[in-house]
Amino acid sequence: MDFSNIPDIQIFVGVAVALVAVGVGAFYLFSSKKPKASLDTENFKGFKLVKRDQLSHNVAKFKFELPTPTSVLGLPIGQHISCRGKDGQGEDVIKPYTPTTLDSDVGYFELVIKMYPQGRMSHHFREMRVGDYLAVRGPKGRFKYQPGEVRAFGMLAGGSGITPMFQVARAILENPNDKTKVHLIYANVTYEDILLKEELDGLTANYPDQFKIFYVLNQPPEVWDGGVGFVSKEMIETHFPAPAHDVKILRCGPPPMNKAMAAHLEAIGYAPEMQFQF
Numbered sequence: 233m234d235f236s237n238i239p240d241i242q243i244f245v246g247v248a249v250a251l252v253a254v255g256v257g258a259f260y261l262f263s264s265k266k267p268k269a270s271l272d273t274e275n276f277k278g279f280k281l282v283k284r285d286q287l288s289h290n291v292a293k294f295k296f297e298l299p300t301p302t303s304v305l306g307l308p309i310g311q312h313i314s315c316r317g318k319d320g321q322g323e324d325v326i327k328p329y330t331p332t333t334l335d336s337d338v339g340y341f342e343l344v345i346k347m348y349p350q351g352r353m354s355h356h357f358r359e360m361r362v363g364d365y366l367a368v369r370g371p372k373g374r375f376k377y378q379p380g381e382v383r384a385f386g387m388l389a390g391g392s393g394i395t396p397m398f399q400v401a402r403a404i405l406e407n408p409n410d411k412t413k414v415h416l417i418y419a420n421v422t423y424e425d426i427l428l429k430e431e432l433d434g435l436t437a438n439y440p441d442q443f444k445i446f447y448v449l450n451q452p453p454e455v456w457d458g459g460v461g462f463v464s465k466e467m468i469e470t471h472f473p474a475p476a477h478d479v480k481i482l483r484c485g486p487p488p489m490n491k492a493m494a495a496h497l498e499a500i501g502y503a504p505e506m507q508f509q510f
């Protein structure tokens with residue numbers, strides 16, 4: 233092609249347009265590869281509550297908007313956030329929570345919260361209305377999941393302690409390259425107390441060879457094929473992979489449960505490095 237007849241200004245404009253196009257393309261390519269994390273480890277940032285669904289008399293799902301529709305929270309798998317609020321006396325309270333959403337859920341994050349009648353942060357969540365802002369800081373935590381770090385997880389969850397387990401299990405199961413097996417024992421008082429039941433049963437149905445759940449209830453309904461009472465040493469032996477260097481047991485529940493589970497795990501022979509308590 234002969235450029236000699238084209239005026240200089242047209243060449244200049246043509247080159248400029250091409251450069252801008254390349255720049256915009258590179259920007260989008262780069263930003264779509266690594267969306268900006270919304271969290272700040274040092275400072276609390278406010279996130280707007282956009283939806284609140286009451287799941288039972290004392291459990292609700294809270295959906296918070298991220299700064300832009302393509303933002304991600306930026307929470308590594310296995311870590312949690314600190315939420316700050318005011319208790320019934322108007323005093324500041326900070327508690328850890330694990331979103332049930334992952335960074336594959338863009339533009340928002342969700343928390344499933346169990347609200348205790350006398351609970352301090354529970355009071356804050358009970359009072360929150362759509363349009364209010366929640367102060368959040370993070371990521372926090374000593375555990376960061378790396379795909380393939382173990383052959384199998386045993387997860388011991390009690391009540392709202394299910395949320396960190398759900399986050400790790402979802403990340404494993406939704407990653408087609410991650411073949412880690414997940415065995416969950418989930419304890420609650422009554423059937424109605426089981427959090428995320430539909431989501432958990434959905435994961436079992438979709439990944440039957442990789443994910444197994446054993447529910448345990450203190451007060452089971454008349455027809456019940458799960459465990460009854462507190463989680464026992466025998467239940468753990470039956471439903472978890474045997475102690476091995478490539479097995480890890482994760483625990484998250486109320487303090488008395490965590491203590492009882494630590495004793496069971498030690499008696500079965502899981503070494504301290506095979507265990508992690510959230």
Ligand SMILES: Cc1cc2nc3c(=O)[nH]c(=O)nc-3n(C[C@H](O)[C@H](O)[C@H](O)COP(=O)(O)OP(=O)(O)OC[C@H]3O[C@@H](n4cnc5c(N)ncnc54)[C@H](O)[C@@H]3O)c2cc1C
Nearest residue numbers: 327328329330344345346348350351352353354392395510
């Ligand atoms: C890593 C991690 C992730 C978590 N993720 C979630 C989550 O996603 N969702 C969720 O709902 N929870 C989660 N939790 C639990 C959460 O952090 C809070 O502990 C929970 O919400 C209760 O806080 P609170 O301030 O409302 O209650 P608190 O004020 O701590 O009280 C909780 C209950 O204990 C009772 N209580 C308080 N003090 C005493 C006492 N001295 N003696 C006897 N009873 C007492 C209260 O009456 C109330 O019934 C998580 C915890 C951890 C460690």
